[in-house]
Amino acid sequence: MCALAILLALLPWYSHHLQTEALRHAELGEQVKSLHVAERTVSVNPLSMQARFVLAGAQQRVGRTVEARRTLVSAVEMQPLNYEGWLQLALYERDRWGESERAREHFAIAISLNPYDDHLQVEAGVKDVEDLE
Known part of the structure; x- marks a missing residue:
């Protein structure tokens, strides 16, 4: 039970860490790597709006406009x-x-x-x- 509580407490931190990593890869021009990390960010914290924004940016940068739109629409549907x-x-x-x-x-x-x-x-x-x- 205690381990579960610790894990749940660390999820927002880890999600933020992954978001930062995704943005760092994007700044370095590593767009595909940025996309993979951004996808992992959303899977770690699917309720995070910020994680979805990072993912949409990564999708847009690799030319996946339809997916970027879908990601942003899912964010507004999740938290209208x-x-x-x-x-x-x-x-x-x-x-x-x-x-x-x-x-x-x-x-x-x-x-x-x-x-x-x-x-x-x-x-x-x-x-x-x-x-x-």
Whole structure:
């Protein structure tokens, strides 16, 4: 029983460690290795939104756009009230996939879930940077 408690306590740390490793491999240009580590990250902690974001980035970098979209959609389906998932999906749609209309819809959902985040509103194009000063 104690060993199980220790294992459960270490899972978030290990997941974060794997996320960091996946990003390090990506920075070194080792995209396939990054993808494999990112996949392992999600398998270790399937409820982690951040792990799914890292995986989507790795999938996108190796040209697996359909899988990257599926990963981000699964993140928003898993935690539909978490604005971060909607934000990440909108950013990919706007910046990588050229789907500005879908991005606007998903930015709107993110803003509705986190209406007081000025930086989110700037990212979505609702406010200007000058409005933050």
